[in-house]
Amino acid sequence: DIPKLSVNADIQNNNLTLKSDINVQNQGRIGTDLKIHDLSKGRQLGGTFTIKGLRLSLANQLFSSGESLDGEVVSRLSFGGNLEKPLLNGNFDIRNVKTKLKSLPFDVTDGQVAIRFNGTSSTLNGHVQTPDSKLNINGQANWAHINNWTAEVRAQADNFKVDIPSMAKLKISPNVVVKASPKLLDLSGNVDIPWARIAIESLPDNAEPVSEDEVILNGPRKSKEELINRQFASETKSGMQIQSDLKIKIGDDVHLDAYGLKTNLNGLLSVKQDKGNLGLFGQINLKNGRYASFGQDLLIRKGQISFSGLPSQPMLNIEAIRNPEAMEDNKVTAGVKVIGMASSPQVT
Structure with a gap:
């Protein structure tokens, strides 16, 4: 009223x-x-x-x-x-x-x-x-030259708790800067994740590519290659170019529970975006991992996921062996090696 x-x-x-x-x-x-x-x-x-x-x-x-x-x-x-x-x-x-x-x-x-x-x-x-946590924000702006204005905002926190329902609880320590001008929106800084508990029961709809035999009636069909190499927004609606350079550090107290896989994660990733291309660089390590599914009980002896560009195409280097305690002859080591690009790994 x-x-x-x-x-x-x-x-x-x-x-x-x-x-x-x-x-x-x-x-x-x-x-x-x-x-x-x-x-x-x-x-x-x-x-x-x-x-x-x-x-x-x-x-x-x-x-x-x-x-x-x-x-x-x-x-x-x-x-x-x-x-x-x-x-x-x-x-x-x-x-x-x-x-x-x-x-x-x-x-x-x-x-x-x-x-x-x-x-x-x-x-x-x-x-x-x-x-139980605090996020600090500060920034500045200047429009002395109205056609070449500038703005900057920084966000910083230590162990800021985030709860994503039905997926994850995290503590994050961001130190991130957003800079803007009429032609550019730039995101940079560091995000530390010292602690997280991630439990995924089902993937979001956009995580899996469309099946080869599925026909989309209400729009153009996208090939598997298009989905893997999909473009992200390269500029805002007002015409600002978008670029980012974020360093993400995954600490030693991060645990993942998904589809029978239980493991700790750590590693360092760099997220870069320029001209609509999103690049992911770095490595995630699986520590003390265990995979239980389809009657198998596998211990992950080596787990490395390396990124060198496309987020959807990491390089896998994984060794998983059957739990020796479940073997009739514990002198026998049985398992699987997965090496190569995620889209077509070599499995031995």
């Missing part, structure tokens, strides 16, 4: 004045007092924009049962300069955020974001507090 809405626009003598006052469901007010002088040439900016006590709980009516969002938005900004080189001074704050959303892999007990505007630049500081 909007109990009160008033808008007053006035153009006289080549000047524009715009005033508005919006009362949002008696839980916050948004006000504008904007002036533009000399509309035909100079277009000088002036005036203010204010938000008073706007409650984020207004969005709760959009959520399902058990989900909630609360917090407050407060802002006071003043305008200067002109439309070609705008000046912005003041603050924009999001305070006391608390969330419980199914789309988020963690609950937020306290979230704060403070943006300070200083003419043609701004700074950002904030954090996301969960029941």
